[in-house]
Amino acid sequence: MSLLTFFATFVFTAAIRLVGANNGGWDIGHATFYGDMNAGETMEGACGYGDLFKQGYGLETAALSTVLFNSGATCGACFEIQCFDDPRWCAPGSITVTATNFCPPNASKPNDAGGWCNVPLKHFDLSMPMFVKLTKDYHAGIVPVQFRRVACVKQGGIRFEIKGNRWWLLVLVFNVAGAGDVKAVSVMGESTGWVAMKRNWGQNWQAAGNFQGQSLSFSVTASDGRTVRSHNVSPASWQFGQTFDGSSQF
Numbered sequence: 001m002s003l004l005t006f007f008a009t010f011v012f013t014a015a016i017r018l019v020g021a022n023n024g025g026w027d028i029g030h031a032t033f034y035g036d037m038n039a040g041e042t043m044e045g046a047c048g049y050g051d052l053f054k055q056g057y058g059l060e061t062a063a064l065s066t067v068l069f070n071s072g073a074t075c076g077a078c079f080e081i082q083c084f085d086d087p088r089w090c091a092p093g094s095i096t097v098t099a100t101n102f103c104p105p106n107a108s109k110p111n112d113a114g115g116w117c118n119v120p121l122k123h124f125d126l127s128m129p130m131f132v133k134l135t136k137d138y139h140a141g142i143v144p145v146q147f148r149r150v151a152c153v154k155q156g157g158i159r160f161e162i163k164g165n166r167w168w169l170l171v172l173v174f175n176v177a178g179a180g181d182v183k184a185v186s187v188m189g190e191s192t193g194w195v196a197m198k199r200n201w202g203q204n205w206q207a208a209g210n211f212q213g214q215s216l217s218f219s220v221t222a223s224d225g226r227t228v229r230s231h232n233v234s235p236a237s238w239q240f241g242q243t244f245d246g247s248s249q250f
């Protein structure tokens, strides 16, 4: 490569970056839907949230393709999505959804014929009631979208569902506002210091040890680096299967 070619390439790449930075953070992808107008996801998805209605996420959720899902790191993040550049199918307006599930790739389907969630596609699989807000006619089946990360708006504090057994603690962290996607969690019992938890799957975090009989506090760090501490979230008499509202929020 000559120096001139190199320089031209450099300027061109920089220009693309600049355009990218000036589009309000919008990126390009596609969206489809699953189920019918009544269907939400009540099954435990790949983020491990469990019953999305009980947990307050409702139908405003999406399953993300591999590159967006990022092995579960994106679970809990919120996206604003609008149909883009397709006058035949696009309705005006936008929706906001929380990432709660994984849309698996399918190696036996081409990317443009059902393999929507294959690498490297950026794809959202939506509940039908959300999809119909994007398009004039759901028969479109699949629509081009533009999307961007937005702050999650949640009511109440960060919530903690306590699972596991007497050898280890497993905690689902949900209803997280702000960045939404949690990247680190620590737990503290009355007779322990802060113990770093490991991501087990999705937004389920685990720590070895017996924390029974101790009031629990949690420290939650989101992808934007901010940390919120929720002290004495549970009474000492907590039981596996119970959920507690941390009252603190981003």
Ligand SMILES: *[C@@H]1O[C@H](CO)[C@@H](O)[C@H](O)[C@H]1NC(C)=O
Binding pocket: 106, 107, 108, 109
């Ligand atoms: C992938 O697509 C093929 C062909 O349509 C289908 O038979 C198969 O069940 C799909 N696999 C998954 C994991 O969805």
